[in-house]
Amino acid sequence: MIPGALAPDAFRRLMGRWATGVSVVTARDRETDAGLTVNALLSVSLDPPSLLVSLARDVDTLPVIDRSGWFAVNLLAADQRPLSERFARTDPSEAKFRGVPIHRAPHGTALLDGSLGGAECRVVSRTAAFDHVLLVGEVVHLEAGRDGPPLLFYRSQYSVADAPDQLRLPPGRP
Numbered sequence: 001m002i003p004g005a006l007a008p009d010a011f012r013r014l015m016g017r018w019a020t021g022v023s024v025v026t027a028r029d030r031e032t033d034a035g036l037t038v039n040a041l042l043s044v045s046l047d048p049p050s051l052l053v054s055l056a057r058d059v060d061t062l063p064v065i066d067r068s069g070w071f072a073v074n075l076l077a078a079d080q081r082p083l084s085e086r087f088a089r090t091d092p093s094e095a096k097f098r099g100v101p102i103h104r105a106p107h108g109t110a111l112l113d114g115s116l117g118g119a120e121c122r123v124v125s126r127t128a129a130f131d132h133v134l135l136v137g138e139v140v141h142l143e144a145g146r147d148g149p150p151l152l153f154y155r156s157q158y159s160v161a162d163a164p165d166q167l168r169l170p171p172g173r174p
């Protein structure tokens with residue numbers, strides 16, 4: 001390894017040890033919905049309520065957010081893993097949303113039915129960060145969804161917590 005240069009794979013493996021939930025970020029521009037799976041999500045402030053998502057510079061959803069100025073986050077339940085897989089693909093947005101039950105937040109973004117909760121956000125800051133863009137959104141509408149175990153992502157695999165103190169890890173992982 002070149003001194004001072006860190007291999008991206010080593011960094012990916014390190015951050016894989018940081019367990020996260022999984023969300024789908026959606027946006028709408030005119031009549032078109034876009035969306036992608038995101039685990040780089042964090043709460044920023046309580047007053048006003050705001051959150052941050054980190055999106056790769058080249059994802060198709062980013063220009064839709066840039067044009068509209070709005071996005072929504074949907075916190076996925078464990079049984080919504082197929083949605084996480086679907087929204088992580090590079091399919092056209094019509095294919096991603098086909099047959100997915102949604103309802104509309106007040107500013108038109110799609111909230112996925114059956115999620116643990118959702119928030120519609122107005123973009124208040126956009127910062128380039130290397131190959132990603134950090135978007136801070138002020139939450140203007142939120143919905144608590146159903147109760148249930150969350151979908152988790154850990155060591156590049158999906159996991160499920162059966163109960164708050166019981167994490168079910170994929171087989172073969174220490």
Ligand SMILES: Cc1cc2nc3c(=O)[nH]c(=O)nc-3n(C[C@H](O)[C@H](O)[C@H](O)COP(=O)(O)O)c2cc1C
Pocket residue numbers: 022034035036037038039040041054055056058059060061062084087088089090091153
């Ligand atoms: C569990 C998981 C988490 C992901 N988290 C992010 C993320 O935080 N930011 C990001 O830009 N892409 C993330 N991705 C990758 C995007 O979902 C993927 O690149 C997607 O195809 C982009 O869709 P789009 O180009 O239609 O917007 C994640 C994928 C998975 C499976």
